[in-house]
Amino acid sequence: MKKDFINEDWSEVVVIVLERNATEKQIENVIKHLEDYGFSVHKSTGVEQIVLGAIGVQPNFDSRKISIIDGVLQVHRITEPFKLASRTFQKENSVLKIKNVELGGVAIPVIAGPCSVESEEQMMTIAEIVKNAGAKILRGGAFKPRTSPYSFQGLGEEGLKLLRKAGDEYELAVVTEVMESGQIEIVEKYSDIIQIGARNMQNFSLLRELGKTQKPIMLKRGMAATVEDWLMSAEYILASGNKHVFLCERGIRTFETYTRNTFDVSAIPVVHKRSHLPVAADPSHATGLRDKVVPMARAAVAAGADAIMVEVHHDPEKALSDGPQALLPKQFEDMMKQLKAIAEVIGRTM
Amino acid sequence: MKKDFINEDWSEVVVIVLERNATEKQIENVIKHLEDYGFSVHKSTGVEQIVLGAIGVQPNFDSRKISIIDGVLQVHRITEPFKLASRTFQKENSVLKIKNVELGGVAIPVIAGPCSVESEEQMMTIAEIVKNAGAKILRGGAFKPRTSPYSFQGLGEEGLKLLRKAGDEYELAVVTEVMESGQIEIVEKYSDIIQIGARNMQNFSLLRELGKTQKPIMLKRGMAATVEDWLMSAEYILASGNKHVFLCERGIRTFETYTRNTFDVSAIPVVHKRSHLPVAADPSHATGLRDKVVPMARAAVAAGADAIMVEVHHDPEKALSDGPQALLPKQFEDMMKQLKAIAEVIGRTM
Amino acid sequence: MKKDFINEDWSEVVVIVLERNATEKQIENVIKHLEDYGFSVHKSTGVEQIVLGAIGVQPNFDSRKISIIDGVLQVHRITEPFKLASRTFQKENSVLKIKNVELGGVAIPVIAGPCSVESEEQMMTIAEIVKNAGAKILRGGAFKPRTSPYSFQGLGEEGLKLLRKAGDEYELAVVTEVMESGQIEIVEKYSDIIQIGARNMQNFSLLRELGKTQKPIMLKRGMAATVEDWLMSAEYILASGNKHVFLCERGIRTFETYTRNTFDVSAIPVVHKRSHLPVAADPSHATGLRDKVVPMARAAVAAGADAIMVEVHHDPEKALSDGPQALLPKQFEDMMKQLKAIAEVIGRTM
Amino acid sequence: MKKDFINEDWSEVVVIVLERNATEKQIENVIKHLEDYGFSVHKSTGVEQIVLGAIGVQPNFDSRKISIIDGVLQVHRITEPFKLASRTFQKENSVLKIKNVELGGVAIPVIAGPCSVESEEQMMTIAEIVKNAGAKILRGGAFKPRTSPYSFQGLGEEGLKLLRKAGDEYELAVVTEVMESGQIEIVEKYSDIIQIGARNMQNFSLLRELGKTQKPIMLKRGMAATVEDWLMSAEYILASGNKHVFLCERGIRTFETYTRNTFDVSAIPVVHKRSHLPVAADPSHATGLRDKVVPMARAAVAAGADAIMVEVHHDPEKALSDGPQALLPKQFEDMMKQLKAIAEVIGRTM
16 A cells, blocks of 8 residues: 655645525534534625635645535635645746756757667767757657557667667767656666656656656656646656656647647746746647647747757658658758747747 | 539549448449539559549538448548638738738738727827837727626727727727627728637628628637638638638637637648638737736747737726736837847748 | 626625735735725635635626736636526526427427428428427528538528428427527527527627527537536626527537537536526537437437437438438437437436 | 567558649659558549559558658548457457456446445445445445545555455455556456556556456546547557457546536447447546536436446545545435436346
8 A cells, every 4th residue: 555645734725605595504514514624714705605715734635525515606726736846835946957968947958869769870870960950868769659559669678778879979868758667777777867758647656656766757748638737747756756857748639630739838838837847848749740840849949948859860751650740850950040049039048 | 592602623532431341232322422423433442441532523522421321431521621721722822911011921010909999098008109119000909709798898989990090190000800790891991900809710691791891801710710610711701702811820728727728839830831821829818818928929920920919008907808918018028029039030020 | 889787786706825925015915906996805824825815796807907916826716707697596497488388397399400491392391200200399590600601501581481381380489590690680580499509609799689689599509618608608698688598518629530529418417507597409510420419319318408409301411511410200200219218217208 | 679569461541632733753752652661552633633542551551651742732541540449340249248247238237336445344335335226346446546646545455355355245346447567466366357547548558468468458538538549549458469348438628627527428329330349438537526427327328338337435525535426325326227217218228
């Protein structure tokens, strides 16, 4: 049995609106329940409505428990459900140091590389290209979460070795994805940053285990995750002991089908308002189409992203996965120049 | 009875996948139906599947008519449902001339002003502010579509006069919204551009009527509209005779509730790919929160928007509608400088 | 200039959570603003957080006005934004009498007929079929809101006459859609119920005008409308003077593309909880596919719908619109027997 | 390195629409690429458009590879991306035997029990209640995926033992959730069915591992999963060797916030059309509110669900998780009578 985390110094605020015709007895019953749950209750009587405010030490109270009591019209949970990830808890931006790269400060590092690690030649070629254009971190998947069981699933440890070798050769930090707890040990050995993919954003077992390492974690947003859900998943890692977390926006699922996902650029300033954690942006997965990647990378920098991650391939027609969204080397170089110029407009560097 | 538009030179392509165990008789029946509908049919036989391709002069054929015939597994309509709005139909960008403003060319005009016209003093004050900071077009609502019947509904014709007066005084073109056909005549008299709001994007009666004027139309995207729906609504106006149309992205409805809507920045390059019509962006309505407007305006320019529309108010706390999303004068000035610098990065001007 | 509605006896409740480190001066400033807006304010001080409750006569207060004041972390508007449509305002179910049909009571009337009125023979044939199978109301579109300007747009007044004639001949009440204010007079003359389509649910001009008639109104849910938006649109009609309103669920837009829309069956009990207005269900438009209509009609009755609307056509392959979602006569008859049996399980009749 | 699955007898159909002004050279280049990828190509020339049809042995071909070649306007992938889960592959319904319960046949078993296993007394009390009312399978969570790290995380193996004991005592099959590969062995030991939760629907590592067992798997739909994604996840399990799979609809995430999720009742007939796998429905998680559970359970049976899963608790105010959505014993009994009567209307039993 796993122990729950406890946050004793965390108060909870709930507001209860009573039905217009609630009886005195019903009102007393609601108040009694709230007090039994450990809240102190304040009652406000308006022209037509009675409202109860309840404040108490009840972390993550399920407010629906009150909503089913007779006489209750609505219950509003006021407190943010996360704490360690909250801007209220820490005013200053978190800045992560990853080898010689700073993420969350004034500079905006670019993470680039192929979707999947395919071969030594491929990794060396691409690492050189992205390094020369100014990237600071090399990406490459060794364990691939593929929607179809019939698609290429990645090279595994062999891929991790090639990624590390290319990173070392070109003095780039490296990032790769982990898909299950059993892979953490080996990925930790080879990678500077561990990525949690969108489909695992609420794999709570994995989040807990990653909380026990001290590696920087890049937590991608789930396709159906609100910003609040996303910060709750970050809270899992933080509460488990690892403070080195940054987020990565990669598109959400909406009714629009022309793009693979809808890139929620506004999530960038929203995260900055609500949390001290840095937030990166991945326009490659968000759009799924090469010719949309560059304008969306520019938009993300303009909106305040703390890092940009894009896929680059020197021969995308032959790529084993996601070739159509990979930038060509020349496109990547041109993009880097534009991003640098836009960063400067808002007082940042690359 | 209204006459339907006809596009005789518009071919339609439909692909039909048959069930694996479809009988010869069923296949013949499907082909017969297609030929009766006026298609010429090509049959391709694969290892396990038979596929029919149908090409013919059948504008806006309802492909579900085929999907319900026995033996049919899937039907795919291949042709784009719009024509006049399509990049296939017109390769070059449409450029609109609105008084001395060009929209859709290299320059990116900024449209600014209050949500609602409230008084002469208000309009004159705000027009001066936005003119001095570099705006080219003045906005202001006289007929307001409000979710609640109890909210301020606009000044009507009085508001139109004040908008016109402020525009003339500060040499700004003006734009305002029309909510129903009965208002077109009067709005046409006072305004240089007529806005169709998000909630009226599929008010087809209104689209048809606006197609009969020659005023430039700004067509906002509906909250649940795909890019294809949106271009279909533009097609209504174009097919009715008015070629002066531009689009305006203003956010779509998604599961995310922290922002009022999700600003679909990627719709900008998507529209540019599929259509020759210019596309503006309105970050004020998309986000609903002042502190998100500036980063999202920057993102829209970086993504290639052809115009930016923002709300500005000199005293937003007293605004009769949407004050909380209006920029303060100083914020607007600072934003204009940033937008100009970003425009230059991508070879455009302001 | 249109006058706003006023509801003097309607109190508004807003809850404000202050930032942890809000200064005394900031708190005073927030309270002063609230009092200036006419609220009486209650302050609750918890272990770590200060919460203000504000109650006052401020119908449809824009709570974002408070959220932008320094020191404010969150603002929650507690009061429901609608009143006349609310279950709080009227405890008992509204029951509409439409000719000899009751809608909102124990019996569940079925509304059936073709998508579009096409000819006298068609209307007479279908009216006889649906009457014999137990339908109480005949549907048929004369003014058609079509996504494409190139699709059939309806017969106009000629269609209204045919609908009326078929209704009279078979003693069925009739319903048809109105697309703009200019059509109200003529539709009112021929139809027993006026339908507002999904795309016009927030055509506020039209809602206001329909509020001036005394005809029963069927208000379809917009594709991107929350239940709250939908009830706000009902409120427009009610506040304008017409109490004879019922709602119709017809599917919302989601990421799922296999069905045309996602039929939100749970909206039926949700509306019953929040409003006294009856709620019908239209599985034909929700799913767009004939073979999904019958199971979804059964689901809607099982969930408590007050009326069911389906499309029926005796020769759907030749239908001028939406043939693929129309039920065949035999399917309709079988469905009617199933719906009747399910209605009885939950104490209702057909 | 994991080996990919191969399906040699699975042909792939892709349709390519060329741009109107595509040159002969471009067209040849597209055809060459398709042939290099192993397709045989058919060219159809229409009035204005050229369309290529490509059929070949290319399972899970990434069609975007073609969409980026010059001269290509659109690419449509025609083949369904799943095979073993498809109705095309197996015409007859799959029927699972779980102890003495049949799932997928005429009878509709009900799965009931608490959200979390809390104590022996709790499990025995609830097992007796649900058994007496006619349930066939007992549910109870031992490993709980909770959004917040501060919420109750389940009793672990102790919970599994209590679930098994209660199942044995009352002759009920049992189902419980597994959150990670490391838990499979122990859950397999105690449970008759293994549940994959919505948040793990695309945890591909877990799906693969469960494919190696022979236990029946209940695969819940992810909140952002299309029916196609969902069937692809089932395909993972089937392709890994476990044929005993059924699905469970539990609501998708939409813009509507009044209910926790939007229960997609229409997914039930859609799955039946596209797949031979049985599909259950869980109205408790879909709605999150007790008073919506019963109408939605009725709707699911009326729509054709093969099993119903609901949460039941004898003392929901004290439940450690999700008490507000648990049915009271009396509500459950009444619901069972209604479900039985509705099942009979459509020729099924309970």
